[in-house]
Amino acid sequence: MNCKKIRSTYWCWLVLVATTALAGCGGSEPPSQTGREGKMVYVDTVTKKATVMEVADSFPATHPRTGKRTLMPALYCSKCSKWHPVPPLDQINRKPRATQCLKTGAPLTADGPWPEEQSP
Numbered sequence: 001m002n003c004k005k006i007r008s009t010y011w012c013w014l015v016l017v018a019t020t021a022l023a024g025c026g027g028s029e030p031p032s033q034t035g036r037e038g039k040m041v042y043v044d045t046v047t048k049k050a051t052v053m054e055v056a057d058s059f060p061a062t063h064p065r066t067g068k069r070t071l072m073p074a075l076y077c078s079k080c081s082k083w084h085p086v087p088p089l090d091q092i093n094r095k096p097r098a099t100q101c102l103k104t105g106a107p108l109t110a111d112g113p114w115p116e117e118q119s120p
């Protein structure tokens with residue numbers, strides 16, 4: 001697993017999300033039935049809690065409960081077993097280590113166990 005792979009995985013996932021959002025009302029078959037379409041994982045920068053919400057247009061995204069813009073996009077760290085906040089998409093390419101864990105250097109992935117799946 002290297003940086004490039006993770007980054008491309010991340011972008012693939014984004015494209016998938018965007019495509020699904022655009023396809024919305026179309027008759028075309030969705031690529032998967034995971035219940036994740038149009039949603040993504042965020043980390044609240046205040047509470048540090050991971051949360052799942054619909055994909056936002058801009059970041060930080062507005063927290064549905066507090067109404068404050070505290071939600072950053074998140075990627076999963078398998079070493080820490082938690083979601084880490086990452087820079088907004090328009091900045092992620094400018095930061096070489098944006099998709100690595102700051103503590104362990106482990107590559108971050110969009111494929112971790114989603115918060116809502118962890119604690120039913």
Ligand SMILES: [Zn+2]
Nearest residue numbers: 077080101104
């Ligand atoms: Zn980590």
